Amino acid sequence: MRASDRAYEALREDIVEWRLLPGQVLGEVEQSERFGISRTPIREALSRLTADGLAEAHRGRGVVVSQVSLEDVRALFELREALDCRAARLAARRRDPVTFQDLATELEAVLHQLHGPGTDRTGYYELVERMDRAIDEATANPYLTAAQRSLRLHLARVRKLSRTNPDRLARAAAEHAQIARAIAEGSEELAEAATRVHLANSLQAVLTTPVREWVQPAPPLEAAG
């Protein structure tokens, strides 16, 4: 694996997991010392982060972790509605029925576990990831998949901002199961409708969940660490 790949993935995780806060300056020398590699692969990693939109190149000040506001959440969900609804339709049209039937079954199994006290979040999250990949594969549209990848990066960052309510988690699992069933049945209309319902609920959950950060807009530009 290349050094630039390692640096890119590490930095990306740091940003998505909020270990690197918005406004943080990512100096080339500083990061190269941190990873023990030279500036060249760091530069490539920072370029990729900038292309992803997770960081922005400030003229003369270097690369800075991008801000995330409530307005961004709205914008992200607007794009997500466009992409996910279309993806759901296309998946319903071209899906392998067994794959999505299995996903629906597994989601309902996890759903029952989520009602207990020991909330097995990891299992659910992994299942959602598998479903995303299954939809990507079913749509058979590399351009749509690429757009989704970029979007999911930002969504993951926003999601990590607030602890999801356990009740909401269970309802989300039920909604995912509904989407999977609709896709398995090949019903485009229902798949899109179920997706739209899921997104509306998800957005509301994010907006009503008490969040920590984005009230204080994080250090504007001066070295935040």
Added chain:
Amino acid sequence: MRASDRAYEALREDIVEWRLLPGQVLGEVEQSERFGISRTPIREALSRLTADGLAEAHRGRGVVVSQVSLEDVRALFELREALDCRAARLAARRRDPVTFQDLATELEAVLHQLHGPGTDRTGYYELVERMDRAIDEATANPYLTAAQRSLRLHLARVRKLSRTNPDRLARAAAEHAQIARAIAEGSEELAEAATRVHLANSLQAVLTTPVREWVQPAPPLEAAG
């Protein structure tokens, strides 16, 4: 302006304009000699092209201009329908009425010129570009705009593949005027419907127009120039 920016834009134009054909290997040394700069900024330019999807990094063989097939055209228009329809709705919701009223008026003026023998393509193309920018601004959604930017890059490449029929050009102008009017009126439903009509006609025009290249899939990987 940075050397890497110049190289990126020049290479991007070369790919979109089909001066660099799919399968063409973009060697770092070769390109650095061509532009008279070192490998470092070339590497950055190639990275950005790869991120755009206009080129692909082949392990051990370097960066290669990406292929475009009929299947890609279908996929591109699927994504375009998702993005453009959503963008049209959002633009209708948040537009500045005067901007789109003016665009509609200008489009109809150009439309009449297009009926004559001297087809003023450039004027029309520039107007469409202005309308794209106006929609981007009206949607007020940077994530949607970023997705659009990437998509339009690929669409521009596909569009350059075939000479657009003059009749089709006039009809496309009329369709654009219709979209602009709907947005100016603030009718989300009509804006989306008009967009959908335009896209369906555009796709059919592309698919029925005789094309040169993609029958012969271009040199697969061996040096194509």
Added chain:
DNA sequence: GACAAGGTCTCTGTATACATTCGTGCGAAA
């Protein structure tokens, strides 16, 4: 005391040298 201008300093942008890895071609053996 505040604002502007100049200087310094640190950081990015670029060039180049070196190492590592992958492809390719030739030769030998089955």
Added chain:
DNA sequence: TTTCGCACGAATGTATACAGAGACCTTGTC
């Protein structure tokens, strides 16, 4: 004759040195 293996070469991946540009601080003047 075909296939496997080794060696050579070229291109990428990385490191480092240098130059230029921008930011910040200091000082002087109003």
